[in-house]
Amino acid sequence: MLFDKIKSSTFFILGPCVMEDQELLYRVAEHVAYIGQKFKVPVIFKSSFDKANRTSIHSYRGPGIEKGMEMLKNVKEKFDLPVTTDIHEPYQAAIAAQVVDILQIPAFLCRQTDLLVAAAKTGKIVNVKKAQFLSGQDMFYPAQKVIEAGNKQVILTERGNSFGYNNLAVDFRNIYDMKKHGHPVCMDCTHSVQRPGGAGGKTGGDRTFVPMMALAAKAFGADGYFMETHPDPDNALSDGPNMVKLTDLEKTIAPLL
Template sequence: MYTAHFNTKQYMKPIFIAGPCVIESAELLDCVAAEVARLQKKTGLTFYFKASFDKANRTSIHSYRGPGLEKGLQMLADVKSKYALPLLTDIHESYQAKAAGEVVDVLQIPAFLCRQTDLLVEAAHTGRIVNIKKAQFLSGEDMRFPVEKCREAGAQEVWLTERGNMFGYNNLIVDFRNLPIMAQYADRVIMDCTHSVQRPGGAGGKTGGDREFVPQMAMAAKAFGAQGYFFETHPDPDKALSDGPNMLYLDQLEGLVDKLVTD
């Protein structure tokens, strides 16, 4: 059970994870990465560029998934070379860990897969940071065990990310107590401010969302000691090929970052 205590980690400089949900094109990656790199230079904070090479957990079999492992990792490597940004991407199967770990700095474990032992172990074996998203069906206390799996497999740094819990059908709710609770187990606790406003499967064969609440999610997380913020962002979310309804407009990212880093 969580016991309130003074936690010096809440005074860590926050990090930001930002990028499109899925790799749609090299042009989109360039557009978003250029803005993320600009914000990193302006703020002096660390920004991780995020994009998925494959979205294996789409609602419909007809939904766009991405360019795949080989092509997607090459596109991400190009972003890293051009913009000098650290990278984050998610993996869905154990065999993807080694190849992805040769390119990106953080391997992300999707929420629905956070109990998959082989996936966690292979991610840990790469030596990269492992970011585990809290499942929509688990409590903050439950996330101790995925972290232990990674640490026992040799992971040097493990993050946990809050992204809401199921609240009936097609809806999520965030228990912000999970942030300080999970900080007991992880090296850093992140708030996923965009996936937490999803309406899973709630848009007729695809996921809906309420992007207007993204800033409030971020500010509430700040009050609960978040040590990082995750934003999926796109220049035109309504035309995005995945998760558009809950993505932040790219031109709104700077203003929100400014609010989060201003006392």
Template sequence: MTNIITLNDSIAFGGNYPFVLIAGPCVIEDEALIMETAGQLKEITSRLGIPFIFKASYDKANRSSIHSFRGPGLDEGLEILAKVKEKFEVSVTSDIHEPNQAAKAAEVLDILQIPAFLCRQTDLLVAAAATGKIVNVKKGQFLAPWDMKNVVTKLKESGNEQILLTERGSTFGYNNLVVDMRSLISMNELGTPIVFDATHSVQIPGGNGTTTGGKREFVPYLSRAAAAVGISAIFMEVHPNPDEALSDGPNMVKLEKLEEVLKPIQEIDRLIKNL
């Protein structure tokens, strides 16, 4: 049986609760862009009645090139996310990369996200669990879905059962990912609500040499398929102008297109869950 993870009065994961949208630009490029995007995302999701959590990374520590933009860093990034949280009255999440970031990040973040490349890092998982916050772990591209049982066990034995697992595609040869929809079911059988990462799943890792490519045109189709499985949340990176974004532009959804992407997903979610 899947655990029901409750964030607040309006957001819960698992069971027949409506899907939650976790969305925002890949990285915090500057405060103005973040505030503009968060405001529009709040308007869109409020209009559609979709529970919403804002996400943007304060540090992209795993960029392909040492010269790539990484973000403002922990302190400034958390300040900006705190402003988003206060102004728009939304919950916020971001990645943590090192154990010593967990406690400070938890002062602002409602959910701590563990990057896919770091999903087996025991010290990072233990530190995240110790905060008492919901921990969302992205399945490594290199792992089978049932291998996430060990990740779940590490978190539970560290005293935290508020766990989300995210599917973000599996390595399929060189510079390519594929999504096996059976993975969503297999991970859900571990008793954790499942998030589908629609935009990272269409990445072409390292496909542009010093940057990652992507095929954002497939995001709507994979998202609908995931909704048909009955997932608890969908993660999408969204940007006003993805082609000019400083990170992950090729796989991000254009902000002005988001509402038309979300409507069919919402219809499928309601049908599957009898909402």
């Protein structure tokens, strides 16, 4: 089972921020599959069918859940990869669960009881991102909602805390604290370098710090690493400043193993 592999090995969640087109997903997935085979670690392909929390209403959101699940299913079948995506409303859980192996709960929504319960009831692994306003200790309660809904397959993910306006800071003690809850803990190395809403109607950031975030998380005992990646991040349709360039992914991952 995938969750058993995640519990027993360093794991990676990798892929482009948003589904731009099928060709992009295939290109990135091919490299993600290669990474898994080369380093002999579990890799999960990630991309979003809808970026429901974009800064501007004019920003690209994605192809939607119906087309998005079709695109993820194609990736899963073509490259034999487990896949994940984020959901924003309870009704989306059952639809996405027909394809994905892990349901991701966005950080801003990690206290939404109905969303967590709906995800739990699918029987899929539930990856709950820590909100920008919560501590690692606080994450006991979102995890508890999933467990008490009948699902013990929980991952908790650190992605930084709000630090004034348009900035995030990572308190790596949160990784240590979340591990005490008894679940695998993942470090979101790319969203943690964001500057939310800090780029004139869109989120900015600096991918330079991604390898450092990952290594610091390793020192604090992270079990897995989440990194968004793109062949041409400067021209990506979402979160480009923070994504690792696809050709740099291997050298970013190697020191973590």
